[in-house]
Amino acid sequence: MFLTVRVSFAGCRAEARYAVLLDVVPVDGKRYRYAYHRYSWLVAGKADRPAPARLYPHPDSPFALRH
Incomplete structure (x- = not known):
């Protein structure tokens, strides 16, 4: 049911x-x-x-979202 998403980034510090x-x-x-x-x-x-618009950070993410 859910597609796989693959991304890559270049030029990041x-x-x-x-x-x-x-x-x-x-x-x-x-x-x-x-x-x-x-x-x-x-x-x-x-x-x-x-559904109402919300941000869902991945639980394994090292990045903490601040509101």
């Missing part, structure tokens, strides 16, 4: 600290399910309302 944010937005107002027997995604109804 070794002594600097960076935060990388990923914003995932729906492409339409539909809910999908994967049909294994058809090897495809099928529309399975209307999408849920979007």
